[in-house]
Amino acid sequence: MTAHAIELAANPRAPAGNPMLPVPYRVERVRRETYDTFTLEMVPAQAPGLAAFLPGQFNMLYAFGAGEVPISISGDPNDCPILLHTIRAVGAVTKALCALKRGDMIGLRGPFGSGWPVKQAVDQDVVILAGGIGLAPLRPALYHLLHDRRKYRRISLLYGARTPEDILYLRELERWRGQFDLEIDVTVDRGGAGWRGNVGVVTTLLPRATFDPAGTIAMLCGPEVMMRFCVLDLRKCGVPPQRIFVSVERNMQCGTGFCGHCQYGPAFICKDGPVFSFDRVEPIFGKAEV
Amino acid sequence: MEAGEQFILEAARLGELLSALAHQGYEVIGPSIRDGAIVYEPVHTVDDLPRGWTDEQGPGYYRLRRRDDDALFGFNVGPHSWKKFLYPASHRLFTATCQQNGTQGAFRIVEEVPSRQPRYAFLGVRACELHAIAILDKVLASPNYTDPDYKRLRESTFLVAVNCTQAGATCFCASMGTGPGADSGYDLVLTELLEGSHRFVVRAGSSRGADVLAALTTRVASAEERELASSQLDHAAAHMGRQLDTGGLQALLYRSYDHPHWEAIAQRCLSCANCTLVCPTCFCTTIEDVTDLSGDHAERWRRWDSCFTTAFSYLHGGSVRSSTKARYRQWMVHKLAAWIDQFDESGCVGCGRCIAWCPAGIDITAEARALREAQAAGAHAP
Numbered sequence A: 001m002t003a004h005a006i007e008l009a010a011n012p013r014a015p016a017g018n019p020m021l022p023v024p025y026r027v028e029r030v031r032r033e034t035y036d037t038f039t040l041e042m043v044p045a046q047a048p049g050l051a052a053f054l055p056g057q058f059n060m061l062y063a064f065g066a067g068e069v070p071i072s073i074s075g076d077p078n079d080c081p082i083l084l085h086t087i088r089a090v091g092a093v094t095k096a097l098c099a100l101k102r103g104d105m106i107g108l109r110g111p112f113g114s115g116w117p118v119k120q121a122v123d124q125d126v127v128i129l130a131g132g133i134g135l136a137p138l139r140p141a142l143y144h145l146l147h148d149r150r151k152y153r154r155i156s157l158l159y160g161a162r163t164p165e166d167i168l169y170l171r172e173l174e175r176w177r178g179q180f181d182l183e184i185d186v187t188v189d190r191g192g193a194g195w196r197g198n199v200g201v202v203t204t205l206l207p208r209a210t211f212d213p214a215g216t217i218a219m220l221c222g223p224e225v226m227m228r229f230c231v232l233d234l235r236k237c238g239v240p241p242q243r244i245f246v247s248v249e250r251n252m253q254c255g256t257g258f259c260g261h262c263q264y265g266p267a268f269i270c271k272d273g274p275v276f277s278f279d280r281v282e283p284i285f286g287k288a289e290v
Numbered sequence B: 001m002e003a004g005e006q007f008i009l010e011a012a013r014l015g016e017l018l019s020a021l022a023h024q025g026y027e028v029i030g031p032s033i034r035d036g037a038i039v040y041e042p043v044h045t046v047d048d049l050p051r052g053w054t055d056e057q058g059p060g061y062y063r064l065r066r067r068d069d070d071a072l073f074g075f076n077v078g079p080h081s082w083k084k085f086l087y088p089a090s091h092r093l094f095t096a097t098c099q100q101n102g103t104q105g106a107f108r109i110v111e112e113v114p115s116r117q118p119r120y121a122f123l124g125v126r127a128c129e130l131h132a133i134a135i136l137d138k139v140l141a142s143p144n145y146t147d148p149d150y151k152r153l154r155e156s157t158f159l160v161a162v163n164c165t166q167a168g169a170t171c172f173c174a175s176m177g178t179g180p181g182a183d184s185g186y187d188l189v190l191t192e193l194l195e196g197s198h199r200f201v202v203r204a205g206s207s208r209g210a211d212v213l214a215a216l217t218t219r220v221a222s223a224e225e226r227e228l229a230s231s232q233l234d235h236a237a238a239h240m241g242r243q244l245d246t247g248g249l250q251a252l253l254y255r256s257y258d259h260p261h262w263e264a265i266a267q268r269c270l271s272c273a274n275c276t277l278v279c280p281t282c283f284c285t286t287i288e289d290v291t292d293l294s295g296d297h298a299e300r301w302r303r304w305d306s307c308f309t310t311a312f313s314y315l316h317g318g319s320v321r322s323s324t325k326a327r328y329r330q331w332m333v334h335k336l337a338a339w340i341d342q343f344d345e346s347g348c349v350g351c352g353r354c355i356a357w358c359p360a361g362i363d364i365t366a367e368a369r370a371l372r373e374a375q376a377a378g379a380h381a382p
């Protein structure tokens, strides 16, 4: 068993009872992050306290009548009186979720899945590569690393967005950059008039980041093609596959391994993932139609 | 009565078993003829059973034929499997009602409590099917998550197994180590004997099985009768219609993702999903959330789904497995390889249903063999 698997065993699992029955939550605040992405702040409508979660875990969110979708937790795992989910409105259910207002109700099941290897990263350099909405599932890992900052060596966040208007958590990124204990580099695919930052894919930021390849843990979340190129470049730098962690996405209906939809080769993404060390998925990663 | 002791129940007294089960409050489900096939339905008397019938099966082929005897279980398996009762094809998970007209403001979720909680007794569960049920147990009642409806139905179900004394042309349970004789997991097991008088060798596999057995008019089986029953199982094992070489099969399939043979299968496969619907271990489902016209009342339904549909792998922007090739590959690699990683055993119990009910006659054993031979040929190529 790998160190990562042991971390899973300590996973605070879903509440007892029927795992298919949503628990009511109330929206406390809706924060607009970009033109199509919103962060919902929510609290349990009845039961007191929030279920503990690991950075990287997700919940199944139910918008009344519209449906239910998997959404990663995007808040701070060490300080969570309020549960945060950052959602990009792309289809029927995510649009319904993003249209919610303060006081509205949401059904929630979870938390599900494995987390980012924050324990394994102790005393290591950490390189975080995020693409688009992929920054949301990584933010709890960042909070956790910064909370225990002295336990980690260099930390780099390399973030790629489509345009400057798509950059998530802008104010927070600026604040973190000002702390000087974390390297942050951002790039966009298409710049535009006012943009004087980097233009290009996220891998172009990698040569500028400082890390010791053999003593690094890399955490990747974004579109599959983006992660594929990041893995290639990280390996070229000398980071071994078992130190690279990717978050894989597949259709998901239940979160409990019952529905079968999220199968990815030998794994169920909902319970064995969504975070995998690259050596576990290497034979099928990037293969067409798996 | 000693554990594992075998008794004789005359065929003319099989009705006593049905009555004893009904008396204990079980709803007896067993084989019955409907629309030209042997299906699983409520049975009330022995006359509901397919007396004197057998099934002839082949790739894309299933016909009922009269036997020249009065066998009550003289057939193998039909299009139904027991998952139909333990994990129904459609099931309402909850209803939700909006408390302020048509807005998301507040709603209440009410868990579905079945108005009727049936207790089933399955009569005629084949050895491969006992294994299929044990596989569903691992999927739906795992240490982490348990489906409460499945668990309740499963725990209350009484299983009467019937050993297979003949193998069908599409059967390969001997290859999968799941039959033809039932080894465990039953409450009672019957072996039908037709030579001499028509009778059953009966054995209890649980204390509730022993209780039911004690209520029947039986006598202790003779050494010859026990010997006859076991020789019939040996004969069935030696006459399997099909074989699947499972040696190294998992690794072989994992090596075969890019093999051109998947394309050759896709030329024939209609992506109709029949194979997954008849398979006793296929468990995939989809979730449907629906509202009524007022928008105040919502329901969530769980329905059987299949990896052969396009929607199955849909992600925002398109389906991951858009080609038939990828879907057949997913199905077969899951059944025979990934399942072993997930649940420590193969997902195939060798019942042959997917072979008989495939309109294109695609045969999982033949396709596995073809992949093996193609790889062997490739390995020996200069």
Ligand SMILES: Cc1cc2nc3c(=O)[nH]c(=O)nc-3n(C[C@H](O)[C@H](O)[C@H](O)COP(=O)(O)OP(=O)(O)OC[C@H]3O[C@@H](n4cnc5c(N)ncnc54)[C@H](O)[C@@H]3O)c2cc1C
Residues within 6 Å of the ligand: A058, A067, A068, A069, A070, A071, A072, A073, A086, A087, A088, A089, A090, A091, A092, A093, A094, A095, A133, A136, A137, A248, A249, A250, A251, A252, A253, A274, B314, B315, B316, B317
């Ligand atoms: C583990 C995990 C974590 C995720 N975390 C986030 C997050 O933090 N923020 C965020 O914005 N998005 C996240 N997603 C993606 C999000 O679940 C999809 O965008 C969402 O399901 C789309 O649903 P829709 O009804 O709005 O879109 P439609 O295109 O209308 O989709 C219809 C249905 O298809 C299924 N489906 C479509 N796309 C996906 C998908 N990508 N993943 C799973 N099922 C899908 C759903 O059942 C959905 O209801 C995550 C996905 C997974 C698997």
Ligand code: SF4
Residues within 6 Å of the ligand: B275, B278, B279, B280, B281, B282, B335, B347, B348, B349, B350, B351, B352, B353, B354, B355, B364
């Ligand atoms: S894969 Fe085919 S032979 Fe195997 S258990 Fe399923 S239906 Fe039966």
Ligand code: SF4
Residues within 6 Å of the ligand: B268, B269, B270, B271, B272, B273, B274, B275, B276, B308, B357, B358, B359, B360, B361, B362
């Ligand atoms: S293998 Fe046969 S039964 Fe299965 S989807 Fe293809 S055509 Fe249908």
